[in-house]
Amino acid sequence: MGLQNNAEIVQSLYLAYLGRAADPEGLIYWLGQLEEERASANQVKQAIANSSEATAHLALLDSDDYVRSLYHHYFEREPGSLEVNYWAERLESGNLAWDELPDCMVDAACAQDQEALRAKLSVANYYSQHVTQNDYDIKQPLALDHLQSNEELYATLGRLAEHEAITLEQVGESVEGMPLYSAVVGTGPKTLMIVTQQHGDEPLGTEAVLGLLEYLAGESAGAQTLRETMTIVVMPRVNPDGFARWQEQVAGSEGVLDPRYNSNGIELNGTYDPNQPYDPDLAPESAAVRQQVAHYRPDLFLDIHNQNTYRSEDGSLATLSIMWPTNENIDPALIEFSQRAAVAIDQALGEYDHDNLTRYPGNDVPGISRNGLGLDGTATLLLEQRGLQEMDQLAQGTELDFSALAGALTLELWIGMVGIAEAMSTGSVDTLDPLLALQIPERAEAVSFEALYGSDQLLAFAEQSPMMLEETQLLGIQQDEAWLI
Ligand SMILES: [Zn+2]
Structure with missing residues (x-):
């Protein structure tokens, strides 16, 4: 090279x-x-x-x-x-x-x-x-050499909550009784809500939001301004049962229920259609998310995932894919704001070398959070970052060390989240041209692990x-x- x-x-x-x-x-x-x-x-x-x-x-x-x-x-x-x-x-x-x-x-x-x-x-x-x-x-x-277990996550959240600026609240529990937390920073009039790991085997966003909370609680001028102008609500790892199962797979267990789902076998990111309310006993995790959305009425909701590895239109590897609500029954003004937010994230990432943003090929299914919460009046963005293929390899027992890649991806997401928070804080997001979102290159073909390595x-x-x-x-x-x- x-x-x-x-x-x-x-x-x-x-x-x-x-x-x-x-x-x-x-x-x-x-x-x-x-x-x-x-x-x-x-x-x-x-x-x-x-x-x-x-x-x-x-x-x-x-x-x-x-x-x-x-x-x-x-x-x-x-x-x-x-x-x-x-x-x-x-x-x-x-x-x-x-x-x-x-x-x-x-x-x-x-x-x-x-x-x-x-x-x-x-x-x-x-x-x-x-x-x-x-x-x-x-x-x-310069790398992320460890993914936090559920116990470590709770300990980290507890430590973060010692900051005066962070309020931690248990807002639900998983099917298996693991606590679901909401961490809130800031008292400003605009609200950004971020949810990670609806799919248990997609852990990188959780690491990135913990870094974001750490930053927001800090003494930098940027963090202080965000705390005054924004209310930022973070729900990390809303599928802790799935993540625990992924860890079992990494440790060699076979035959466990797919870590994507909750422990009732429910695809959580299919339970958001407001016209078909989902039984909270079957999917208590997404019920807790919807309850927090109803409580805070965020100006923007970010749903963070890891996807398999894809190329961009020009053949380069995509690091991240983004999409706004796409169901035709969603208020166009809300879609436009979501597109502006995507442009703000794209611009924030411009100063980072390890970024290759693409446009996620969205569908109009009302049950996914991007559309379901949109139908309910909330602007949303789906962020699908690379990394699922690597996590899948680890679950299959491949002895690989992805800590350098994971570190670069986590930083990319952190930059994007701080970027959109700042654009909402200053109001600059409202001045962006939503059509620029349509110029983000399309996500192109998938790349298999073998083809890559x-x-x-x-x-x-x-x-x-x-x-x-x-x-x-x-x-x-x-x-x-x-x-x-
Ligand atoms: Zn996912």
């Missing part, structure tokens, strides 16, 4: 040698050196690799450790022993200098490693460009690689064994 711009070059050097995102001043300095041609990329590499911070770190490592540290810094995973030996032997025989290894590893990276590195570079770059030098944290995570992909890449084909195949075979069995 090639690095796409100077920011990626600088961030990749910080990752390789320092294991962290560039601090804002460092990034600006090195970008200036490169852009004004005061230093070549190689000179920047030498300067960072020979910095006291890097040499202090490298001095502690033997060649095996160094290879391992690069796999973690770049690809966010533990390498196989064959991979470690392959590179360590080349370092020790003198065929490869230590400062040549990072570039060689990037050149030889298989599809999933390339994706992980691209994800980390995007997250690092966004962080460096949005944090102040004073607030910069050397330990800022399988051996064909590895071989195709090997042909473009400066490494010897057979060497890359050797690594590819190793990776196939580790990932695809």
Whole structure:
């Protein structure tokens, strides 16, 4: 893979040698050196690799450790022993200098490693460009290495509720008696409501909304303004029973009820038709959502999901798909506002590298929340983020590490949610042209897991690689064994 711009070059050097995102001043300095041609990329590499911070770190490592540290810094995973030996032997025989290894590893990276590195570079770059030098944290995570269990989620919500700004209330319980919570921040006149994980096996949105709550409770000027102008209601993981079943699948259980559904086997996102009220005993989870919507009458409702992997019209991989209410009986003004909100999210995501928004192919079924709540007078958006295919692979027992991709997706959603909250807060959303929403590229064909990461992909890449084909195949075979069995 090639690095796409100077920011990626600088961030990749910080990752390789320092294991962290560039601090804002460092990034600006090195970008200036490169852009004004005061230093070549190689000179920047030498300067960072020979910095006291890097040499202090490298001095502690033997060649095996160094290879391992690069796999973690770049690809966010533990390498196989064959991979470690392959590179360590080349370092020790003198065929490869230590400062040549990072570039060689990037050149030889298989599809999933390339994706992980691209994800980390995007997250690092966004962080460096949005944090102040004073607030910069050397330990800022650049990946999401853990999905919270139900118990961990409740503990996190409890901790968040210690913030004065957050009110936590149990608003229902699942079929199996797990509590359903609503976390409310702010006292402003406009209301944004966000629901995640109606489908138990779609967990990334939950992680993103927890990050959003943390941000909203904080002391930044942006958060304070949002608390004064907005009321933000978050219901994370409204299908906790389904998520628990997905976790059982990941742990090896077979024959459990599809984690998509609630424990009565109900597709929760089919229970919202206001003209056919659903029995709350069968679907207490969506009953709790509808009750909160009735209570808060939000100006906008976001329904967050994970979908399988799709391409955009131009063949690139979609990260996110969006759609507004599409049932013909819904008030057109409400659809228009939802479209404006989609445009606001699209614009907010424009400043983030790991974003490729597409238009979800919506249908007019009244039972889904996007249409059902729309029929009931609420503007809604469906947000379908990539990630379901990866979660499905984990449930099938594939030993893969998606933490870099998950980190980049979670940040994308966070940026989109903060973006729409700010656009509602300032009123700028009302000035946007709803027709721009129709210019968001259509979601195109699905991409299978094998097509994305399988051996064909590895071989195709090997042909473009400066490494010897057979060497890359050797690594590819190793990776196939580790990932695809
Ligand atoms: Zn879903």
